[in-house]
Amino acid sequence: MSELTSKTIAELRDGFDSGDFSAREIAEDFNAAVAGARALNAFTVETPDDALACADAADQARGKDKLGALAGIPLGIKDLFATKGVDSTAGSHILKGFKPPYESTVTANLRRAGAGMLGKLNMDEFAMGSSNETSHYGPVNSPWRRAGSNVALTPGGSSGGSAAAVAAGIVPGATGTDTGGSIRQPAAFTGICGIKPTYGRCSRWGVIAFASSLDQAGPMAKSIRDCAILLEAMAGFDPKDSTSLDLPVPKWEAGLSSDLKGKRVGIPKEYRIDEVPGEINALWDQGIEWLHDAGAEPIEISLPHTKYALPTYYIIAPAEASSNLARYDGVRYGLREIGVKSLDDMYGATRAAGFGEEVKRRIMIGTYVLSAGFYDAYFTKAQKVRALIKQDFRKAFEQCDIILTPTAPSAAFGLGETTDPLAMYLNDVFAVPASLAGLPAMSVPGGLDSNGLPLGLHLIGNECDEQGVLNAGLAIEDRAGFTARPEKWW
Amino acid sequence: MPPFRPFVIALVAMSVNTDQVRHIAKLARIAMSDEELDRLVPELNNILGWVEQLAEVDTDGIEPLTAVIDLKQRLRDDVVTDGDIQSDILANAPGAQHGFFAVPKVIE
Amino acid sequence: MVVTDYRITGDTGEWEVVVGLEVHAQVTSDAKLFSGAATEFGAEPNTQVSLVDAAMPGMLPVPNRECIRQAVRTGMAIGAKINAWSRFDRKNYFYADLPQGYQISQLYHPIVGEGEIEILLDDKDENSGKMIGVERIHVEQDAGKLMHDQHPTMSYVDLNRCGVALMEIVSKPDMRSPAEAGAYVRKLRAILRYVGSCDGNMEEGSMRADVNVSVRKPGGELGTRTETKNVNSVRFVMAVIEGEAKRQVELIESGGAVAQETRLYDPDKNVTRSLRSKEDAHDYRYFPDPDLLPLELDDAFLEDCRASLPELPDAKRKRFEALGMSPYNAAVLTAEVETARWFDQLLDAGADPQQAANWVVAELFGALNRLGRSIADSPVTPAAAAALLALVADGTISGTISKKVFEIMLEHGGSPAEIVQREGLKQTSDPGEIDARIDEIFAANADKVDQYKAGKEALFGFFVGQVMKAMAGKANPQMVNERLKAKLS
């Protein structure tokens, strides 16, 4: 890891500003790091020229024009974002060779801020997965290994490429997306920070859809400050997205403060699960201590419908996905398999060859729960329970300002270790409730388990209170002193 | 409130058989071999059985939540701002001829 | 309310036909319902397509205010309940003309609720009205176009029409004959064109009807219905009902049963056939579109919709009748919005309503027919026509001469007054001149004068004719009569 690649985005920005190093030097170091880390399988496409071109533009501008917030900073972009002229496949075979003639709003915002692109990051197919094993391009290898073992571990998912790349220091920061934990669980598994903002903060325009009522983009980076910097650049009202929040983007970085005096931290009693390893509950207690030390008052709260969040999610998300993924039919883009005779055959053959097992499984479930005779029993019921879950949070935030829980019920597991789909779904048991309620939530590294693997703490904020989430995260970051980085084996 | 046991899977109340799964696959336009169908039946039943624990939640008088943020739908002005990008529209098409998308003959 | 006696007579006796229509009307707007692409008809393939219309990954819909406005105004025009809170749902199915794999429509909460449309079964009789219920109007996306005849093994897809806004206007099963259905479609078309929410151009497909037909013993239980899709002319709608009713009666009477199915009409063979290809395994899996939020219309928006409504066909017809026109004239003059507008301008120019109505229906329509022109591009303006009618009214020219002047106006234009001047067509009411002509004619026809005086009164007409002839038709007819009577008595 070169001196530059070990820096945070804030450090790179300030060093570039004050002329300690050029944007080109930054881009070259990260390009080299990316090229040297192919064993991680973190990228689906590498775009070193893009990173260099943006760097040169930044170097040109320095001293003359006003620099963008991310001038000279190259980033990794999750393959779920449409990037103009660069393969955007959502980790799926069905989007083979798809080069969008358009740029997603979020990545366009990042480019406007001066950021370059190091490449497209590997992910679970259509963001459906928690281990990156559903990617058509094969799983991402976590840079982390259990102490004294070389068993390949998952970086988590679906934003596994983003998490692995940040943790390995081959990108200073990356975009992720989170439908039911896809930013927070991989962040926890790889010892980095990741925030899912309030639903509607980041435009979904140009982000390949999984479940429209849940999908949110967010940043993944080494520090809370870096997340604040990136989120400020990514977020913003977009008239092209009907569900976009028409609000100004707060100055989250400037607002950072780890002083939580007068704040109340809600500790949901329903999140105490016997099956969860003691180490994780212990870290949770430690997290409560840290926030208390930062001036916050811990109080027990109740989120009675929490236990129904996962089943609710696994009705609503597949239902929306089954419809969102109907457009992959071999007619206008991507893969086409010519069927035996008819158009229907072409659809069937194309989708059979183009979608992986997990995506097919979810399309099947989603199709079933929407189908005649089952709609009310499953989908309408799930929407009602979702309303109750949102109500739980509304009541909770009348008593507290922020909620603290573990991010995931376990540390990173080995690739191929979890084969039962249900067991895999349970990874997101702590992350999904905030997704269903559209609330801002983030994972911040808390420490290492007995195997030397990172564990994350999970902060949930009230609607539009990303600042509260970031500040509590900062309080934990300050006290956890988490500096562990994976041993380079790749 | 019963103790939180997410790892306990509820018993399958409504369960699907191979013919239903075949019908769903047809609706979803995913070609599937009998082997695939047979493999999916228990998987789907396992998941469906698990989600059916929602049945125990009392949702009387609860409005289904469709939009997670309470905003009003914005409306666009009636202005032509897009189009005239035929080449972009067809650029990624597996089959395009004379400005059209081409698909296997459809018999109505 | 009128009970129509349309009946199908089968071997087992009389059958009644029950008809409901789902009319798809393309909303008049510049841009599409959820994208900024143009809606114009007949452009080069896939040139009026946005990334949204082509359902590119990650594209999102944002509704067009004008399309919503037009649907609301249409609802108001049929006195329907307007739902200030409505929502869009996805109708999921796979077809090559549907890029998203779903149509954004409104199943659970349509923007317009129940209303009704009055049809006249007899233009000449304002008491022949019948109310046809409208169940709902919802807004949805049109699909693209498939071409099957361009290539031996391939079909071609053009997405220009894809995403254009449609109003689906769903009637209740209130129609009982092809004639009623025809009258309903014509009336609905008139209302849409008055409101300006759809051009009603059925040839270009901006108005299509799904025709639901079933048969039953008069007054009995409703039978199973079939739906014949996308019928694109009033004549075809009526033909479909006639044929479908006969087919169903024969099917039932020969021991068969009507299948609830979608059918397609073949105008060349004038038959409908089952559309199983589209039928099998249909389950649309409607659910609220998560890319869109509920549509809430505030009072200001609704008020603007109401305030912008024009006088509608029924109101206009009643107003015209109140002005003393015959029900027939009133109906004919209000059936087409262009005619009604032209005629209103004629009245505004001061023409006498009855005289004007008779003249337009008899003279203007005839002339336009001959010239093969629509009233919109009539060579004679309402103002000029009013001036012509005024000349007749004040006796400057006779009705006969007015026809001659009108012909000249049609050919060369110009103001009627000038034409009358130039051609010296002014009517003479000078008793002296008329008496002089009469005396000449009596002198030349002394024998006939004697015969008349001897009692052959039929000759009176002959004398009138001779005088008019001698005065090139310009003599005031009444005065000629008076003077003749006086001199012959």
Ligand SMILES: [Mg+2]
């Ligand atoms: Mg229909």
Ligand SMILES: [Zn+2]
């Ligand atoms: Zn329709």
